Amino acid sequence: MTTKKVLIICGTGVATSTVVAAKVRDHLAAAGIAADVVQGKVMDLLGGAPEADLIVATTEIPAAVEIPVVRALPLLTGVGQDAVLADIAARLS
Template structure:
């Protein structure tokens, strides 16, 4: 099972919206994934043990984990491309 971490500034508001969209889309694509939420400060320690980070905010570039920008999932502009990028990163 893949692990996806949704990151926003506080780990509450925008990550909740994005997590729901990511969960729904991955399920529709038949991809089993554990989708969890967190705040950007959670990334200041050791790199998280996840396959992908989907972030609504800037994250450190030194994580060694692929990162997909989540802004399109909030605005709807470019949403399909962002979802496709998430699926591709997990394939």
């Protein structure tokens, strides 16, 4: 089993990414998906090509980033959260 890398990106890499990272980690663990979930900020993406299988973002991601992006706002509001978590798991399976 290959461990996937997921970047949780928000504006500052602190507040909202912490909430989203916890939910993503818990969901992936429950689904039996091995993943390294790492928090960061948008500026981290501008310093070169980040290595990750998926970005889960609470903010806009620059168009130059070629890694697939899942919008994470539902993980903060709770509205549509299950669908987003299912999408993340499906993309990493």
